[in-house]
Amino acid sequence: MTTLIFCGTGDSQGVPRSYCDCQVCVEARAAGSNRRLRPSFYMREPVSGTTWIDCGPDWGRQMEDAGFRSVDRMLITHAHYDHIGGLPEWYDACRWTDKEGLTYCPAEVIPEITARFPWVASRLRFIPMEESLVLGKWVVRCFRVHHGRNGYSYAFEFIHSVNGYRWIYCSDAIDLTEEQQRPFYGADLVILGTSFVKEPYPIHTRSIYDVEEAIELFERWKPGRMVLTHLSHDIDVNKKDVLPEGVQFAVTGMSITLCD
Numbered sequence: 143m144t145t146l147i148f149c150g151t152g153d154s155q156g157v158p159r160s161y162c163d164c165q166v167c168v169e170a171r172a173a174g175s176n177r178r179l180r181p182s183f184y185m186r187e188p189v190s191g192t193t194w195i196d197c198g199p200d201w202g203r204q205m206e207d208a209g210f211r212s213v214d215r216m217l218i219t220h221a222h223y224d225h226i227g228g229l230p231e232w233y234d235a236c237r238w239t240d241k242e243g244l245t246y247c248p249a250e251v252i253p254e255i256t257a258r259f260p261w262v263a264s265r266l267r268f269i270p271m272e273e274s275l276v277l278g279k280w281v282v283r284c285f286r287v288h289h290g291r292n293g294y295s296y297a298f299e300f301i302h303s304v305n306g307y308r309w310i311y312c313s314d315a316i317d318l319t320e321e322q323q324r325p326f327y328g329a330d331l332v333i334l335g336t337s338f339v340k341e342p343y344p345i346h347t348r349s350i351y352d353v354e355e356a357i358e359l360f361e362r363w364k365p366g367r368m369v370l371t372h373l374s375h376d377i378d379v380n381k382k383d384v385l386p387e388g389v390q391f392a393v394t395g396m397s398i399t400l401c402d
């Protein structure tokens with residue numbers, strides 16, 4: 143059995159935002175259904191153990207919430223702070239437990255990480271994902287996606303080597319070319335980043351799809367299921383009626399079990 147767990151479903155600032163008193167931030171402080179940490183997600187699988195995708199600045203707290211004392215490896219989508227800000231903390235954990243932290247990244251992402259955190263490479267082993275990676279029965283590859291005014295990011299595609307189940311994690315993307323969209327068609331599960339419900343700004347000023355665009359993509363790609371993550375304080379996860387059947391918002395701690 144493979145389990146996918148959403149431990150950081152927020153955008154770069156998380157929810158609540160420190161300076162904000164909007165309804166969603168107020169609800170996040172009080173009741174907490176909209177409380178969201180910065181991006182981190184992991185897969186647990188019996189053979190390969192625990193694989194995290196991205197290591198945001200809330201990673202230490204996410205480890206506590208998950209009850210973990212170690213992780214087997216990290217996959218990194220891109221080198222923005224909200225996705226890698228926890229790497230120095232993982233470096234310290236590896237140093238104090240005398241372990242090597244296996245960190246799989248698209249090749250071009252590695253120098254960007256080490257430029258930001260030069261000391262971590264002495265303990266984190268950065269492995270360029272030039273070929274597919276095998277994790278138990280899952281074959282994993284990355285592919286480059288447009289991240290709009292924020293440059294580029296990568297998505298990860300997981301294909302089950304026995305039953306063919308295919309899922310994609312793509313937290314930061316916008317305005318994908320037809321080539322970049324191709325893997326999404328007919329996937330069993332697409333996890334897509336959408337920070338706002340509707341962004342009325344020119345596309346060149348934006349960096350992530352909005353919910354309305356994601357719904358259009360759901361209709362075009364026809365995945366079995368779509369889960370929206372990387373949600374800012376513009377999104378109230380309790381307002382599910384904006385979503386068609388088959389599309390849902392990720393909430394903190396949500397898990398998805400995939401049969402092997």
Ligand SMILES: Nc1ccn([C@@H]2O[C@@H]3COP(=O)(O)O[C@H]3[C@H]2O)c(=O)n1
Pocket residue numbers: 153154155221222223224292349
């Ligand atoms: N060169 C950059 C640019 C931006 N950032 C962070 O990544 C976030 C992407 O979403 P945002 O809401 O635009 O905020 C950005 C910075 O926190 C970053 O870490 N490095």
